[in-house]
Amino acid sequence: MRRPGIVATFAISSAAILFVLGIAVTAYSLMQIRSVLYDEAQRRVEAQALNWIEANTPQIVLANADVLSRLIADFAARERLAYALLEDPAGRVLAQTTVPADLRSESSDIVATTARSRVYGMMAADGVHYLEVATPVSASGTGMSRDLSSMFSIVSGGQSLATLRVGIDTRELEGRLRALVWTNAPLYSGLVLLAVVIQVVLMRRLVRPIAAIGRAARSVAAGDLSTAVAPGATLENEVGELVRNFNDMVARLEENRTDMQALHAGLEHKVWERTAQLEALNAKLVEADRLKSEFLSTVSHEFRTPLTSIKAFAEILLDAPPEDRQQRQRFLGIIDSESDRLTRLLSDLLDLAKIESGFLEWRFAEIDVREPVQQAVAAMMASARAKDISLELSAPVSCQVRVDGDRIQQVVNNLLSNALKFCPEGGRVSVSVECFEPRGRTCTADGSYARVSVSDTGSGIPQADLPRIFDRFFRGSNVARGVKGTGLGLAISREIVLRHGGEIWAESEPGRGSVFRFTVPLAAVKDNAATANVSEEWGHHE
Amino acid sequence: MLQEDGDGQMAWPGGVAEHGRSRHGGAALRLLGALRLASRLTTMALAAAAAAHPRIVLVVEQSASIYEQAAVGFAQGFGNTDAIERIPLDADPRRLDAVTAEIRRLNPRLVVTIGTNAAIAIRNKLPSVPIVYCLALNPLQNNLRGADIGGVAFDLTLQTQMANLQRALPNARRIGVIYNEPVSGKLVREARAYLHSGVKLIPRDARNPSEAARAIEELAGSIDAFWLLWDPVIANPANFRLLVDFCLRNKIALISPATPFVEAGALMSIGADYLEAGRRTGTMAKEILSGRAKPGDFPAEPPPVSLVLVNGGVARRLGIEIPRDVGAHVLAAP
Numbered sequence: 001m002r003r004p005g006i007v008a009t010f011a012i013s014s015a016a017i018l019f020v021l022g023i024a025v026t027a028y029s030l031m032q033i034r035s036v037l038y039d040e041a042q043r044r045v046e047a048q049a050l051n052w053i054e055a056n057t058p059q060i061v062l063a064n065a066d067v068l069s070r071l072i073a074d075f076a077a078r079e080r081l082a083y084a085l086l087e088d089p090a091g092r093v094l095a096q097t098t099v100p101a102d103l104r105s106e107s108s109d110i111v112a113t114t115a116r117s118r119v120y121g122m123m124a125a126d127g128v129h130y131l132e133v134a135t136p137v138s139a140s141g142t143g144m145s146r147d148l149s150s151m152f153s154i155v156s157g158g159q160s161l162a163t164l165r166v167g168i169d170t171r172e173l174e175g176r177l178r179a180l181v182w183t184n185a186p187l188y189s190g191l192v193l194l195a196v197v198i199q200v201v202l203m204r205r206l207v208r209p210i211a212a213i214g215r216a217a218r219s220v221a222a223g224d225l226s227t228a229v230a231p232g233a234t235l236e237n238e239v240g241e242l243v244r245n246f247n248d249m250v251a252r253l254e255e256n257r258t259d260m261q262a263l264h265a266g267l268e269h270k271v272w273e274r275t276a277q278l279e280a281l282n283a284k285l286v287e288a289d290r291l292k293s294e295f296l297s298t299v300s301h302e303f304r305t306p307l308t309s310i311k312a313f314a315e316i317l318l319d320a321p322p323e324d325r326q327q328r329q330r331f332l333g334i335i336d337s338e339s340d341r342l343t344r345l346l347s348d349l350l351d352l353a354k355i356e357s358g359f360l361e362w363r364f365a366e367i368d369v370r371e372p373v374q375q376a377v378a379a380m381m382a383s384a385r386a387k388d389i390s391l392e393l394s395a396p397v398s399c400q401v402r403v404d405g406d407r408i409q410q411v412v413n414n415l416l417s418n419a420l421k422f423c424p425e426g427g428r429v430s431v432s433v434e435c436f437e438p439r440g441r442t443c444t445a446d447g448s449y450a451r452v453s454v455s456d457t458g459s460g461i462p463q464a465d466l467p468r469i470f471d472r473f474f475r476g477s478n479v480a481r482g483v484k485g486t487g488l489g490l491a492i493s494r495e496i497v498l499r500h501g502g503e504i505w506a507e508s509e510p511g512r513g514s515v516f517r518f519t520v521p522l523a524a525v526k527d528n529a530a531t532a533n534v535s536e537e538w539g540h541h542e
Numbered sequence: 543m544l545q546e547d548g549d550g551q552m553a554w555p556g557g558v559a560e561h562g563r564s565r566h567g568g569a570a571l572r573l574l575g576a577l578r579l580a581s582r583l584t585t586m587a588l589a590a591a592a593a594a595h596p597r598i599v600l601v602v603e604q605s606a607s608i609y610e611q612a613a614v615g616f617a618q619g620f621g622n623t624d625a626i627e628r629i630p631l632d633a634d635p636r637r638l639d640a641v642t643a644e645i646r647r648l649n650p651r652l653v654v655t656i657g658t659n660a661a662i663a664i665r666n667k668l669p670s671v672p673i674v675y676c677l678a679l680n681p682l683q684n685n686l687r688g689a690d691i692g693g694v695a696f697d698l699t700l701q702t703q704m705a706n707l708q709r710a711l712p713n714a715r716r717i718g719v720i721y722n723e724p725v726s727g728k729l730v731r732e733a734r735a736y737l738h739s740g741v742k743l744i745p746r747d748a749r750n751p752s753e754a755a756r757a758i759e760e761l762a763g764s765i766d767a768f769w770l771l772w773d774p775v776i777a778n779p780a781n782f783r784l785l786v787d788f789c790l791r792n793k794i795a796l797i798s799p800a801t802p803f804v805e806a807g808a809l810m811s812i813g814a815d816y817l818e819a820g821r822r823t824g825t826m827a828k829e830i831l832s833g834r835a836k837p838g839d840f841p842a843e844p845p846p847v848s849l850v851l852v853n854g855g856v857a858r859r860l861g862i863e864i865p866r867d868v869g870a871h872v873l874a875a876p
Contacts, residue, residue: 057780064752147802148782150606154658154679154696155777 006210007203014199018192026188030177037173042133046117048079049135049164060086060094060137060162068095082130082167086137094162100124103167122167130167136160209243216246225254298473302345302486306338313338341486348488351410352472355495362499366402366523369450370395370433372409377431380416388425391416395433399450402523407496411504414489415454415516421485422458422514429456435522448522449502455515461508469506470494493518597625597831599650601641601664603657604632608801612656612676612820619824625831631660642667652837654827656820658696661686672837674830676823677816679772681842692840693826694819697772697799698812699844700729704736706812706850710868711767711795718744718765718794720757720776729771748775755781758788767795770803782806793860801851804873809860810852814845822846 004012052075053060059067068086076084076097083103085096102125122130137160212229219227228250229243313331322328354360377393384391401408412431419429430453437448461469465476473487497504497518508514600616603609617623627648629641645653645668654674655661661675662684675693678686686693697703707717717737721730730745737743744765748754754775761768768789770777776785786807789796798808822843829835850870857864857872864870 060780145802145805147606147608148806149779150603150608150657151800151802152777152779152782153605155772155774157659157662161778 006207007200010203011196011200015192015196018195022188022192026181026184030181033180034173034177037176038131038170041131041168041173042117042119045079045081045133045166045168046135048075048081049133049166050116053135053137053164057137057161065095071095073097076166079166082169084164084166086162086164088162100126100128100130100167103130129170131170131173132165132167134163134165137162137164206239209239213243213246216250220250220253225250225257295472298487299349302473303342306342306345309338310335310342345486345488348486348492352488352492352495355492355499362404363406364402364404366400367405369399369401369403369408369452369520372403372405373412373431373433373452376409376412376416379413380420383417383420384429387420387423387427389420389423390428391420392428392430393432394430397433397435399433399435400523401450401520403500403520404496408500408520411493411496411518412452412454414493415518418485418489418516419454419456419458419514423456424458427457429454436519437522449519450522451517451519453515453517455513457513460510460512461506461514462510463508466506466508470504597651598627598827599645599648599653600626600628601631601645601653601655601660602628603660604630605657605659606802608816609656609677611816612823615817615820615822616654616656616676616824616827617820618817619821620827621824631657631663638663638667645671652827652830654823655693656823658684661693665691672830674823674826674837674840676819677814677845678842687841689836689838692837693843694814694823694840694846695842695844696814697844698814698848700732701736702844702848703799703812704733706848706868707767707769707797708738708741710810710812710850710852710864710870711797711862712865714767714795715740716742716744716765717767717769717797718746718761719769719771720746720748720754720761721771721773722749722754722775723747725775726771726773733769743769751775751778751781755784758784762788762792765794767797770796770798770808772799790856790859795860795862796856801849804851804853807856808853809856809862810850810864810870812848812850815847815849816845818847819845 052071056068056071059071072084072086072095075081081097083097083099085099086094088094103122106121106123106129117133117135120132120134122132124130209229216227216229228247313335316322317328317331317335322331351360373395374393377391381391416429416431423429432453432455434451434453435448436451462477465474468474469476470490470493472491474490475485475487494504497520500520502518502520504516504518506514506516598620600613602613613628617626620626627650629644631637631641642664645664650671652672652674653664653668654676655664655678656676658677658679661673661678661681664671665673665686670690672690673686673693675681675686675691677696678684678693679696681687681693681695698706708714719730719733721727727747730743734743744761746754746757746761748757751774758776758781768785770782770785775781782803785796788794789809790807795810796803796808798804798811798813800813801811804811822845826835826837826840826843830837850864850868852864852870852872854872854874864872
């Protein structure tokens with residue numbers, strides 16, 4: 001069962017309170033009015049009695065019954081009294097009108113006492129109530145002075161001369177009271193109704209914003225923070241304050257929610273970014289793991305091949321040495337060659353490991369890059385002549401670089417070794433050293449570098465192999481062609497060049513030879529005549 | 543012996559305190575202070591005890607001012623007003639019960655009543671309480687007698703009344719009186735003994751007010767003065783009005799037993815001096831409380847001093863001049 005709302009509760013309670021209050025006030029008012037009515041009646045009748053007593057005291061004193069009966073009958077009729085009787089101090093009736101049957105006092109208590117009378121509540125046999133005003137006929141009632149009255153009182157032994165008892169029918173008084181009640185009851189009821197209606201109207205005005213707050217609170221609870229409560233006419237009272245506070249609270253909630261959403265979106269983006277980074281890193285790690293496995297596999301394979309040859313020929317020589325000396329020499333030559341190959345392989349691996357792990361000791365020094373190049377060319381000159389290959393060096397200008405000269409020579413050695421290896425007899429291998437300085441753009445740390453190029457007139461490198469020729473143990477078609485090598489030379493060269501801040505790359509077309517180039521930064525720009533002839537874009541020292 | 547000084551403090555008479563201060567210095571002062579303190583505490587304790595249990599309850603009728611005069615006289619005669627608890631008594635019979643209840647609660651050593659009705663009522667309600675009455679009319683006839691009750695009557699002795707009447711009205715030879723024989727017959731007969739020679743009492747016996755009213759008119763031309771008795775047949779409002787009117791019309795001197803009648807038109811009253819009656823009652827109470835007397839030792843003592851009050855206006859209208867040696871008080875004409 002739904003409980004009544006504030007307005008209904010207030011209306012019901014107000015009506016109840018007003019009703020009870022009205023009953024109480026009405027009862028009290030009626031008591032007061034009743035008291036006033038009775039008091040007024042008592043005083044009126046007492047005044048009438050006193051007037052009658054004063055006018056007729058001589059007759060009362062003389063106690064002439066006939067005269068008194070006539071007088072008292074006239075008195076009762078004139079004043080419209082219910083009854084009147086005169087009795088002496090002994091209670092003997094001196095004169096009376098018609099008195100209601102079995103008239104007796106309702107209690108021994110005096111209802112009221114006026115200045116000169118006592119009032120009793122009386123009831124007749126028929127149940128009619130009377131208010132009886134008993135006025136003593138004393139000297140004081142005759143208009144004489146108090147002292148003189150006292151003297152007569154002494155003479156009479158302190159008793160009054162007689163007592164005039166006058167009865168008022170209370171039905172008239174009660175009728176007036178009832179009329180008053182019936183007259184005022186509708187008026188009071190109307191006032192109560194009006195008060196309740198006014199209270200209901202006021203309460204509705206008061207409660208309306210509160211109900212709006214309730215609805216808005218439900219909307220807010222459901223997630224709608226766009227709801228606001230109109231303050232209405234209660235703007236300046238406590239309810240208005242409540243409405244304003246509620247609206248402020250909702251606005252704050254809206255702001256907080258917006259901030260939270262932005263924060264959430266930012267967090268999601270960051271998580272996405274971090275996830276992507278982690279995924280990329282993971283891919284690299286996977287690739288690194290794969291390369292490591294591949295490297296180990298390759299290394300194992302590369303080691304096994306010469307070791308297998310060495311072991312096989314060594315076993316042959318040990319178990320069944322050939323009779324032929326040349327054959328033995330050939331077998332031993334193979335063992336020696338494979339041993340050399342294994343030694344180179346180990347040496348290259350060691351170099352590569354040192355370079356990659358950073359344990360290689362570098363001896364940087366400012367030198368002319370032509371020095372290590374010339375030394376390498378000189379070292380390979382014999383091999384070139386052996387294959388009838390023309391080995392040429394073009395290094396017209398000095399290029400001062402800060403490098404580890406031995407390592408740069410190792411790079412040139414590798415490149416020349418490869419070039420001589422793949423260049424057919426009668427071919428040509430050219431080495432050039434150039435010095436470049438930028439104009440308007442930067443290509444290295446200080447914008448200048450030396451470039452060493454090794455070109456050959458060999459069969460060239462297939463385009464598919466070009467991107468991988470600097471990978472470790474990549475030998476491409478060399479394996480199929482029976483070309484010897486560890487597959488680590490170019491990888492070591494790339495690591496050395498990169499460690500010097502340079503670049504290394506290869507250009508080749510199958511059947512037209514290959515060009516391997518690498519660069520290293522210049523130590524400083526040299527101001528000499530050789531640097532004057534520069535191209536439009538790059539200063540090219542011829 | 544200690545006596546109260548002007549500031550209400552107690553001091554040794556004859557300047558002993560001053561003398562002691564000079565001779566004994568601080569010790570005397572301390573002794574004096576202690577004595578004063580003890581005296582004050584004693585006084586306060588006695589006052590408190592008196593307030594709690596007053597030695598006398600004074601019941602004063604409120605119906606006439608003459609009783610107030612007597613109450614003032616009583617206080618003067620008794621002296622120690624702290625020992626008096628005054629209770630007013632009005633005409634309401636229901637009030638009497640409250641008054642007697644209050645007297646029982648206070649439990650006084652003596653009850654003093656002023657007014658006839660007060661004496662009768664208290665005597666009837668508290669028969670064992672010692673009572674001294676004042677201004678009680680016909681106390682013996684009203685049964686105000688016994689070992690523990692006594693006091694001052696309202697009415698003068700018959701001899702005093704007659705003597706004063708004849709001194710005040712030396713020319714009055716025929717004095718009319720209306721009475722009810724069972725009530726006042728003896729008194730009327732005794733009064734004859736106090737009349738001077740040549741003065742006659744003209745009595746009329748009336749057994750009810752109506753007869754008395756008729757008797758008044760019958761006295762016309764046969765009397766010089768009318769002596770009003772404390773008799774209900776004649777001393778009632780209706781007949782008193784007739785009497786006053788009759789006396790004025792017939793130039794008859796109306797002599798009443800109390801001053802209120804003079805104020806209402808009588809020529810004169812020959813009655814008690816109420817103040818003196820109260821004083822005498824006070825001395826009686828003091829003697830009783832001191833143990834020197836008992837209430838019964840003062841059975842219906844007549845008022846000690848008589849008072850003749852003359853209505854100046856009525857006297858002028860009647861052409862009567864009261865001899866100076868009577869010492870009458872004159873009520874100024876309105």
